[in-house]
Amino acid sequence: MPQPLSLVIAEAALETVPKKLTDHPSVRNHAEKTSRKPSEILLDRSYHHAAMKGMQSDWKRGRPDIVHLALVEALATPLFKKGLLKMYIHTINDKLILIGDNLRIPKSYLRFEGLMIDLFKNKAIKSREGQLLLELRDNITFGDLVKNMITAERIIALSTKGIRTSADQLVFQNVSDSRHCAFVIGGFPKGHFSEDISSLCDCTYSIGSRGLEGHVVIARILYECERALSLTY
Amino acid sequence: MPQPLSLVIAEAALETVPKKLTDHPSVRNHAEKTSRKPSEILLDRSYHHAAMKGMQSDWKRGRPDIVHLALVEALATPLFKKGLLKMYIHTINDKLILIGDNLRIPKSYLRFEGLMIDLFKNKAIKSREGQLLLELRDNITFGDLVKNMITAERIIALSTKGIRTSADQLVFQNVSDSRHCAFVIGGFPKGHFSEDISSLCDCTYSIGSRGLEGHVVIARILYECERALSLTY
Numbered sequence: 358m359p360q361p362l363s364l365v366i367a368e369a370a371l372e373t374v375p376k377k378l379t380d381h382p383s384v385r386n387h388a389e390k391t392s393r394k395p396s397e398i399l400l401d402r403s404y405h406h407a408a409m410k411g412m413q414s415d416w417k418r419g420r421p422d423i424v425h426l427a428l429v430e431a432l433a434t435p436l437f438k439k440g441l442l443k444m445y446i447h448t449i450n451d452k453l454i455l456i457g458d459n460l461r462i463p464k465s466y467l468r469f470e471g472l473m474i475d476l477f478k479n480k481a482i483k484s485r486e487g488q489l490l491l492e493l494r495d496n497i498t499f500g501d502l503v504k505n506m507i508t509a510e511r512i513i514a515l516s517t518k519g520i521r522t523s524a525d526q527l528v529f530q531n532v533s534d535s536r537h538c539a540f541v542i543g544g545f546p547k548g549h550f551s552e553d554i555s556s557l558c559d560c561t562y563s564i565g566s567r568g569l570e571g572h573v574v575i576a577r578i579l580y581e582c583e584r585a586l587s588l589t590y
Numbered sequence: 591m592p593q594p595l596s597l598v599i600a601e602a603a604l605e606t607v608p609k610k611l612t613d614h615p616s617v618r619n620h621a622e623k624t625s626r627k628p629s630e631i632l633l634d635r636s637y638h639h640a641a642m643k644g645m646q647s648d649w650k651r652g653r654p655d656i657v658h659l660a661l662v663e664a665l666a667t668p669l670f671k672k673g674l675l676k677m678y679i680h681t682i683n684d685k686l687i688l689i690g691d692n693l694r695i696p697k698s699y700l701r702f703e704g705l706m707i708d709l710f711k712n713k714a715i716k717s718r719e720g721q722l723l724l725e726l727r728d729n730i731t732f733g734d735l736v737k738n739m740i741t742a743e744r745i746i747a748l749s750t751k752g753i754r755t756s757a758d759q760l761v762f763q764n765v766s767d768s769r770h771c772a773f774v775i776g777g778f779p780k781g782h783f784s785e786d787i788s789s790l791c792d793c794t795y796s797i798g799s800r801g802l803e804g805h806v807v808i809a810r811i812l813y814e815c816e817r818a819l820s821l822t823y
Contacts, residue, residue, distance in 0.1 A: 390623055403698045422698045426662065433803040464803075465636045465655045466699035524813075565823050570666040570697075576809035580757075590798050 362442050362538055362582055363507050364575065366427050367499060367514075367554050369448045369544030370420035373477050374400050374408075381408035397474055417545040418449060424544050425469045426572040428462045434579045435590035442579065445502060446544065453497040457490040499554050509539035512558045515578070517568040518549055519561035524574075527562050528581035540578055542571050594676050595669070595771055595815055596740050597808065599660050600732060600747075600787050602681045602777030603653035606710045607633045607641075614641035630707055650778040651682060657777050658702045659805040661695045667812045668823035675812065678735060679777065686730040690723040732787050742772035745791045748811070750801040751782055752794035757807075760795050761814035773811055775804050 374384050379395035387404045388395040402409060402419040409415045424446055436442045446454035454476070463469050472491070476482055482491040503512050511531055531538050541558055543550060555561060564574060583590070607617050612628035620637045621628040635642060635652040642648045657679055669675045679687035687709070696702045705724070709715055715724040736745050744764055764771050774791055776783055788794060797807060816823070 401698075403700045426659075426697060429659065429805070430809070433806045435798065435800075435802075438800075464659060465634075467636045565668065567668075567671075567823060569668075569823075572662070573666045573809070576663070576806070577813055580810055580813065590800065590802075 361440070362436070362532065363445065363509055363540070364431055364442060364579070365445045365447055365502065365507070365539060365541045366424060366544035366571075367447050367541050367550065368417065369424050369427075369446050370418050370546065371424045371446065371448050371454075371473065371544065372400050372418065372450050372452070373474075374398055374405065375412075378405065378408045378412070381405070383408045393474065397478060399470060399473055399477075414449070417548055420544075420546050421470065421473060422466060423546060423571060424473075425462075425466055426570075427542070427544060427575055428456075428469075429464055430572045430575045431579060432456070432460060432462050434583070435588060436579050436583050436586075439588065439590070441586065441588070442582075443507070445507070447497070447499055447502055449545070451496055451498055453494045453502060455489075455492040455494070457488060457492075459484065459488055460490045500557055503539060503541075503557055507537075507539050509537045511536065511538045511560070512541060513538060514541040514550060514555055514558040514561040515564065515574050516543065516549055516555070516561050517563050517565075519563040521566065522562050522564060524564045524577040524581045525584075527564060528578060528585050532582050532585045534586055542574055544571065594674055595765065596676045596678065596742055596773070597664055597812070598678045598680055598735065598740070598772060598774045599657060599777035599804075600680050600774050600783065601650065602657050602660075602679050603651050603779065604657045604679065604681050604687075604706065604777070605633050605651065605683050605685070606707075607631055607638065608645075611638065611641045611645070614638070616641045626707065630711060632703060632706055632710075647682070650781060653777075653779050654703065654706060655699060656779060656804060658695075658699055660775070660777060660808055661689075661702075662697055663805045663808045664812060665689070665693060665695050667816070668821060669812050669816050669819075672821065672823070674819065674821070675815075676740070678740070680730070680732055680735055682778070684729055684731055686727045686735060688722075688725040688727070690721060690725075692717065692721055693723045733790055736772060736774075736790055740770075740772050742770045744769065744771045744793070745774060746771060747774040747783060747788055747791040747794040748797065748807050749776065749782055749788070749794050750796050750798075751788075752796040754799065755795050755797060757797045757810040757814045758817075760797060761811060761818050765815050765818045767819055775807055777804065
């Protein structure tokens with residue numbers, strides 16, 4: 358049985374509305390329309406653009422749709438379905454989301470949003486049979502995650518700032534059935550990893566000169582991993 | 591310059607709420623919450639499940655999120671961005687959506703939904719500079735599309751009912767820079783193409799024994815097309 362691969366969505370733009378913003382009209386209106394408390398809803402630039410002005414690192418926040426796409430992409434692969442991929446969401450606020458092996462992520466954004474609101478409130482989502490599907494842990498740094506929890510032999514960041522290569526070359530040179538690799542992909546709309554993240558990775562590569570969307574990078578890397586491991590499906 | 595490839599999302603589960611259902615409470619509530627007319631909103635199983643019971647082919651309808659994912663996947667590829675892929679959405683009601691070369695599809699589902707509602711109402715979306723980004727045409731059959739509009743040399747359907755192959759083999763055997771191929775992928779949640787569709791395709795292949803989600807099939811086929819055409823990006 359090959360070693361599992363890991364995929365980390367780092368600095369993910371997923372959080373509930375910070376306390377400072379819960380009184381802003383755009384947040385209050387949105388909460389009212391969805392019959393939820395302002396502090397429970399997800400920060401989302403599509404609704405809260407006005408409230409987010411002047412917020413720290415505002416350009417890197419409020420994009421839960423990016424996390425949704427990353428999960429939809431990765432969890433639909435045979436690699437994940439066969440138990441060969443562990444996936445982690447590490448948010449911009451040092452919250453860690455652990456993904457259960459049996460999670461089926463909703464393709465509908467509305468359902469995903471409901472699931473995340475529930476997770477931020479209750480810290481865990483279980484199946485009817487009691488299996489843990491999602492777990493949220495507070496105050497876990499990226500360092501805690503990659504050094505103490507994942508313990509991969511190689512931590513590979515993907516960024517346009519990295520060394521130029523192709524998806525197949527990158528995977529061919531790093532993935533084998535005896536080595537545990539972790540791929541790290543940004544969960545934010547633009548910009549680069551903060552120094553805290555990139556300094557903890559062993560190397561940084563780029564698989565597209567003009568920059569590919571995160572979900573495209575995920576699709577290509579995981580597909581090449583399946584090919585490298587000769588996974589049949 | 592290579593011949594363009596085409597991608598058709600067929601029997602796409604994208605439509606506005608049919609007249610018969612506009613008085614149903616689930617539709618009226620949803621329309622009210624979003625400040626739109628019931629006849630203008632998109633039929634969506636996440637909101638209108640109760641209203642859809644007993645509707646013809648209800649299991650194949652009301653999933654605009656599937657079309658969203660297909661567009662997000664395909665339009666983010668270098669193949670599309672370099673003008674080598676034409677994409678078409680053909681809906682279950684014989685409406686055809688033409689995708690402009692410069693369209694940037696919103697990753698946020700909320701924004702996509704707004705765009706589609708606008709398109710169904712006004713039949714066209716233009717950029718500020720007047721470029722046509724999206725166009726909706728009524729009463730175009732799948733036959734009209736593939737025989738008279740796309741005029742591809744090979745029309746290849748992807749379905750779990752097809753001949754078992756791999757994405758790289760399928761593309762290697764069919765895609766070259768002198769032949770125009772059209773790939774046809776279902777835009778519905780489960781089941782198979784109707785006979786009207788599959789009888790108009792030259793061949794049907796399957797690239798995963800257990801069935802892959804449509805967006806995964808799109809990601810893999812388009813990536814292999816880029817490799818077959820030695821596209822650098």
